[in-house]
Amino acid sequence: MFRYNFKYELKSLLRSRWLLLLSLLLLIVVLFAGYNGKEKVNERVKQLDKVVLEANTNDATMAKVLDSIEKGLQVSINPRRMPNAPMNVAYNYPRVAAIPAAPLTFISTGQSDLFTHFIKPSAYGDSFSLDYSELANPIQLLFGSFDLSFVIIYILPLIIIAFSYNILSEEKEYGSLKLLASQPISIYQWILQKTALRFFWLTLITMAVITITLLIFGYNFSANFLAFLQLVSLVCAYILFWFTIVLLVNLVINNSAKNAVSLLAIWVFVILIVPAVVGQLANSFYPIPSRTKMITEVRELKEELSSKQDKILDNFLRDHTEYASKDGNNNYSFWHKYIASQELVEEELKPLISSYEDQLTKQQDWVRLWQYSSPAILMQQSFNNLAHTSTSHYQSYRNQVFKFSKEWRNFFKPMLYGNKNFTTKDYKELPSFKYKAPKNNLVLFKVIVLLVFSVIFILIGRQVYINKIKKGTVIS
């Protein structure tokens, strides 16, 4: 029976030009989405390259000047940029702390349009209030980007629905279902096979289209095969999920127009309503404290501390006796006071600042917990993770930069308080920033969850069918 079914399905699909139309449509849409994503990534890489090049050139100049100074040669440079003074280096020659694009970044814009991808934390300024926002037209942020994840999460289910909403009901409406029922085959087996075949063809086309797109946009398969596998298995599981929904609706309702309405309602519910509700609840349960209040508190504290800078420095030196001047030279500069009070500022503001990050983490935990309520959330989370554009990636990046800027300042501290010059040797030991992506290898689990959903729907469908057989309402 399977062979006949296979042949019949293929013939009818080819004859109705559905397959051709579908493949072409998918290819165009996916290519366009891939192109949009790739353009953005290219722009990001270009900008980062430019900044790194600039920083390297600055560094090279600094190294040269440093070398000349150490050799006792005359140098003509703005005294504020003189690299033998440690704080000049700490202020004028910051490192580039970047979050590089991952191989799959172009598939999902995620949060990447909101944030900048590199920052240069110097010794001056609050490492907790670095501005990570990117200059963007808010209308663009509102509308979002036409990327691959949009096509797969939103459009693909609609294609499945449009493609198969009447898979069983059509036979009934044409009267051919009676003909089928008179054959020595099980209707359930038949419809299951029919759905499976459609699933097979659509999956095949989608995989081909995605692979072509990745090839065109220069994805390195051998180096990132695992990520590719994860992507592909997620998409397969998602397609399967929607096909089982279609099958179930066909079995339960079995009227073309009503099928279409119900499937549409399910689509709206799964893709629009549930994510909106889960997101809204996350914001309501774990609201981010008022940012305007933070502004006031930070300013008040700073104002208070700035008037006591000398005392703070005294206390600081008492706590850090290793930094106190041994020869009784108490000629402290701006930087001595600044670094000491900045340490205090960050210490005092730590609870306030972390309250923002904590709430955001709680929101994410909430979303992580409830992602199983809608495959759309699950897919978006997974895609953003694969693309390294998720909230947690940017949060982790911010935390890493925060740590790094502390490390940067601490590197210069002994030199500053020890009245030491910055040397070529120190230059070679300058700390550098390397972004480490947070680990998440839960893709397999998510695929399994989607499969479990699908199996449940198939089982429910089977039960519905059995009940209908008992009542004798399958064909009529």
Next chain:
Amino acid sequence: MIRYIIKKELKEIFRDGRFKISAAIVFLLALVAFFVTFKQYKNTAAQYNEAKVNERKVWESQGAKNPHSAAHYGNYVFKPKSPLSLIDQGVDKYTGVSVFLEAHNRNEAAFSDAADQTALSRFGALTPDFILLYIIPLIIILIGYNIFSKEVEGNTFFILKSQGVVGWKLFVGKWLAALIPTMVIATVLFAVAAIALTSLNDFGLFEWKEIFALYFVYLLYYLIFINVVLFISSKVKKSGIALVINLVFWVLACFVAPKVASNLADAKYPYPSHQEFNEQIANESKQGLDGHNPWNEESQKLRLQILKEYKVDSVHKLPFNFNAFLMQKGEEYQAQVYAKHYGLLKEKAKKQGGVYKSLSSISPFLPTRFLSMAIANTDYESHWAFTEAAEEYRVGVQRFLNGTTEKNAKYNERYVAPADTWSKLEEFSYESPTFTEVYKQNTGVFSVLVIWFVLTAALLFFTNKKY
């Protein structure tokens, strides 16, 4: 005749379980959306008021201080929430609410809500505009997708004809039948919003004509949808297919078109990155007058010019403090550089806006979206208006502070202004664009929406002759 048709259609619609369930869901969702937005609004408004008062207190209680130190200390201004943001939040989530005003620098509005939320919020939030823009058109599709095709499918069309029904009357009847439930839903929602807005004092002032304009825009949007849905229903013989085609239209118009438009706009007129933008400004600032550096080339030129003008041989003999004068001139130069670059950015934003507007012809969603945000004062233009007002105020603050030193201190003397100086600074006040201004700015988009209506109505009318 028309009355009977309407009566029959309405009876059918209201009898249909799908309509009842979906209408109930819409009201429930709208209720939740209003409630949530309302709570958020109250929260934000309270925060805004508190921050505003606090900020002024902090500013005024600085004590005796050098005015330029005060300029560096800076002040914050906060963007008020517009009352109609209860209905349409527009781009509010993506724009910051506070601007830090300091000497020498023009800062961006910082801390947008979107940056403080998970990626899930990018799916869209459960807000009244979400229901008005996405869900109600869906209800229209549900009401109307089979309004003609069911007569063909059920073979009742012949019966209708044998009753001597006149084509246009049937058509008008069905059109009105689809319109009435939609009108009822939209009117109830707007009435609830209007009552909520009037009954609360902390919602600021809103004008009735604004809410009426908003209501009118959405009605036009729904009329366009009704036209399209009825057109498809009359052309396609099978209800299932009619529904699928309607859905395709809905997805294309409401989801795909805005995203494609945003990609095209960005590809055609890309924004510079923050880094690039700041660099350009820094480079240009370096070339001009530096208020902090009297040895700067431009400062020297200015000094000679002023000496000549006042016919003295030394800046000590000038009747005002030359340091502060120089500082102010530097400030003015910098403000000019900022104005130029922000002007360029605004130009770019306008060009992007042009792309969106020209693409409004492919989807009725786009003009509705833009009009709705504009009327609610939550669009990009009103954000520009706010940041520009903030910048104007910043320039004024610098003038006030430098002027204080200029008048009260001698050259090269470190002036400490008395503690009561700060309260003399005028408070920042911002008035969002008035309805008339918004109307003038958006006549183009509005006419696109009207054209959409006229064209779809004409299409529907002229292709329905056969009935």
